[in-house]
Every structure is written in structure tokens, then in C-alpha cells.
Amino acid sequence: MVARTGRMSVLLLFCACTAHPPPAGATPSAQADRPPALPPVAQPVARPARVTFLPTSVPQGSLVVGLTDPEARVEYDGHTLRVSPQGRFVFGIGRDATGPAVVRIVQANGQVLVQRIAVTPRDWPVERVSGVPPKTVDPPRAIAERIAREQAEVTDARRRDDARDDFAQTFVWPVQGRISGRFGNQRVYNGTPKSPHSGMDIAAANGTPVKAPAGGMVTYANPDMYLTGGTILIDHGHGVSSNFLHLSRLDVKIGDRVEQGQTIGAVGATGRATGPHLHWGMNWFTTRIDPLLLVGHGP
Numbered sequence: 035m036v037a038r039t040g041r042m043s044v045l046l047l048f049c050a051c052t053a054h055p056p057p058a059g060a061t062p063s064a065q066a067d068r069p070p071a072l073p074p075v076a077q078p079v080a081r082p083a084r085v086t087f088l089p090t091s092v093p094q095g096s097l098v099v100g101l102t103d104p105e106a107r108v109e110y111d112g113h114t115l116r117v118s119p120q121g122r123f124v125f126g127i128g129r130d131a132t133g134p135a136v137v138r139i140v141q142a143n144g145q146v147l148v149q150r151i152a153v154t155p156r157d158w159p160v161e162r163v164s165g166v167p168p169k170t171v172d173p174p175r176a177i178a179e180r181i182a183r184e185q186a187e188v189t190d191a192r193r194r195d196d197a198r199d200d201f202a203q204t205f206v207w208p209v210q211g212r213i214s215g216r217f218g219n220q221r222v223y224n225g226t227p228k229s230p231h232s233g234m235d236i237a238a239a240n241g242t243p244v245k246a247p248a249g250g251m252v253t254y255a256n257p258d259m260y261l262t263g264g265t266i267l268i269d270h271g272h273g274v275s276s277n278f279l280h281l282s283r284l285d286v287k288i289g290d291r292v293e294q295g296q297t298i299g300a301v302g303a304t305g306r307a308t309g310p311h312l313h314w315g316m317n318w319f320t321t322r323i324d325p326l327l328l329v330g331h332g333p
């Protein structure tokens with residue numbers, strides 16, 4: 035009998051300090067000296083703060099996935115981030131970000147958390163690529179308009195902020211092969227310095243099937259872009275997207291739902307390429323991130 039009473043009081047104590055407010059009329063005497071409580075309308079919702087999970091440090095080019103109160107407001111770099119019903123949110127750290135990345139979270143109970151995430155710098159070696167078609171290094175003036183139009187179409191596709199949270203899956207390699215070009219490296223094509231490499235190149239034979247690294251929706255598919263050749267974009271939700279370039283074949287069309295591991299096309303050497311390989315790029319909206327950080331260091 036004594037033991038049962040003891041167990042019940044422990045249980046009651048546990049409940050009282052987590053979710054349930056004390057019963058009405060059970061105000062402890064210690065509160066008698068405090069100023070009167072605010073009127074109920076000004077009270078925040080009586081619920082406990084949820085634990086927030088965020089890394090304390092990430093390398094440049096990272097995709098950061100956090101977890102918090104599903105009803106929280108999460109702000110990062112001028113964006114209000116979408117928070118999933120499970121409390122997941124995501125954002126990208128650019129190649130040239132210096133940090134700290136500051137995330138501000140206002141939970142439904144009013145608690146505010148400001149987390150500073152250190153950004154560790156990386157080395158960006160120079161990569162010299164020779165033997166690409168000269169017309170793709172210095173495109174003729176006449177096709178500048180075509181390149182700009184194609185780029186605008188891709189940028190548009192990257193503006194989506196869909197509620198799907200496919201990005202929370204563990205990404206898998208879209209093809210198996212040697213890494214022949216790394217994200218972020220300074221590119222020099224046929225001796226001409228160009229923008230940093232925006233993704234990861236994986237050497238593979240022409241026609242090798244390319245698999246979706248995570249589920250998502252096809253938001254762009256073009257078999258013949260001037261610089262990137264056969265091109266597919268997959269949206270993974272919350273602004274996260276993958277792009278697959280230089281494809282010899284496209285097996286999906288805009289609006290298709292794809293599952294992780296599904297074949298979406300085939301490796302090729304179309305556009306600005308020296309030989310067959312897959313260029314796999316990833317974005318958080320327009321911020322480019324490093325796919326290698328999502329899949330580890332070897333296929």
C-alpha cells in the first residue's frame with residue numbers, strides 16, 4: 035500500500051513537470067506573494083518547449099537539416115523556413131559562406147532560441163579541364179539569348195518551396211563510379227577561368243542508368259540544353275533540389291513523381307563535357323551545396 039502511494043506520487047510529479055498545468059484551485063502557497071497573473075488572453079499556450087536539434091558546426095557547402103517544434107517559426111538568413119508536421123526544416127550553407135550561420139527559432143510557447151552554427155572553411159583547388167568543345171567555353175554571341183533563357187527556366191524551377199520532405203531521406207549515389215570532378219573547385223576550361231564547379235562529376239560509361247538519389251518530383255526536363263545537354267531537375271521539398279546534367283537519355287518528364295533508386299535517365303556527354311560522366315548538382319533554392327556531403331566519401 036505504501037509502495038503504491040509512492041509510485042503514484044512519482045508519476046504525478048513527472049506529469050506535472052512536463053505537459054499538464056496544475057489543476058484549477060491548486061495554486062501553491064508560494065505563489066501568494068507574486069504579482070497577479072496576466073489575463074489569460076496574453077498567456078502563451080501552456081505547452082512545454084520542444085528540444086531543437088541542430089549541428090554546432092558544418093563545412094562550407096552543407097545541407098543542414100534541423101528538428102524542432104512543428105509549430106515553431108524558424109528564420110535563417112532572411113528566410114522564414116518551412117517546418118514539416120514532424121518539425122523538420124532545412125537550409126543550405128554556400129561554398130563561400132564564412133559563418134556563423136544564425137538560426138532563430140520561436141516556439142509555439144514563446145520560447146526563443148538563437149543558435150549560431152560555425153562554418154568550417156574548405157580548400158578549393160583549381161581544376162583544369164581541357165578538350166571541351168570550344169563553342170561551350172566561349173559561346174557565340176548569337177546563342178547568348180538561348181543560354182540566358184535556359185538558365186532562367188532552371189532558376190524558376192529552383193524557386194519552389196513544396197511541403198514534401200523527401201530531403202530527409204538518406205541520399206544514395208545516382209551512379210557508381212570514380213569522382214572525376216569535385217564541388218566548388220575553381221574550373222579552368224581549355225585555359226579559360228570559369229565559375230567554380232557547381233556539383234560533383236562521376237565518371238561512368240555512356241548509357242549507364244542514372245537513379246534518383248532520393249524521392250521527389252521532376253520539375254525540369256530538357257534533352258538539349260546548350261551548356262548542360264540532357265538535363266533533369268528533381269525537387270525534394272522545402273527548396274532542396276538535385277540536377278543531373280550531360281544525360282544521353284531522359285526517362286522522366288516534368289510533373290513525374292520519382293522514388294529513390296528509380297531510373298530517371300542515362301549517362302552521356304552532351305553539352306560542355308569532355309566525355310561520358312554524370313554531373314550531379316544540388317541546391318537549396320539558388321544556393322549550391324555539395325552532394326558528396328550527403329552520401330559520404332565513396333560510392
Ligand SMILES: [Zn+2]
Nearest residue numbers: 215234235313
Ligand atoms: Zn560537372
